[in-house]
Amino acid sequence: MNFKEIELLIISIITGIFIYFRKLDYYKTLPRENIYISLIIIIWTYLVIKVSPWFIIVGLVILNLLGYKHEEIKE
Numbered sequence: 624m625n626f627k628e629i630e631l632l633i634i635s636i637i638t639g640i641f642i643y644f645r646k647l648d649y650y651k652t653l654p655r656e657n658i659y660i661s662l663i664i665i666i667w668t669y670l671v672i673k674v675s676p677w678f679i680i681v682g683l684v685i686l687n688l689l690g691y692k693h694e695e696i697k698e
Contacts, residue, residue: 631672639665652689 624632642653643661653660670678 628673631669634672635665635668638668650686652686 639661642650642664643656643658645655653664667678667682671682
C-alpha cells in the first residue's frame with residue numbers, strides 16, 4: 624500500500640467517524656450513531672476519491688430517494 628492509498632483510507636475513515644459522532648442532524652436520512660451508515664459512508668468516500676467522482680452523484684441520488692421514503696413514513 625503506497626502513501627496515497629493510506630491517505631485515502633484515513634480520509635474515508637475520518638469521514639465515517641464524523642458521520643457517526645455528529646451532533647447536528649442535518650442528514651435526516653442518515654441516522655446518527657449507526658455503525659452501518661458509517662461503514663457505508665467510508666466505502667462511498669473511498670469510491671468517490673479512488674474510483675470516480677461520479678459516485679458523488681450516485682450517493683446524492685440514493686440519499687434523496689431515502690429522504691423521500693423517510694418523509695412518506697412520517698406522514
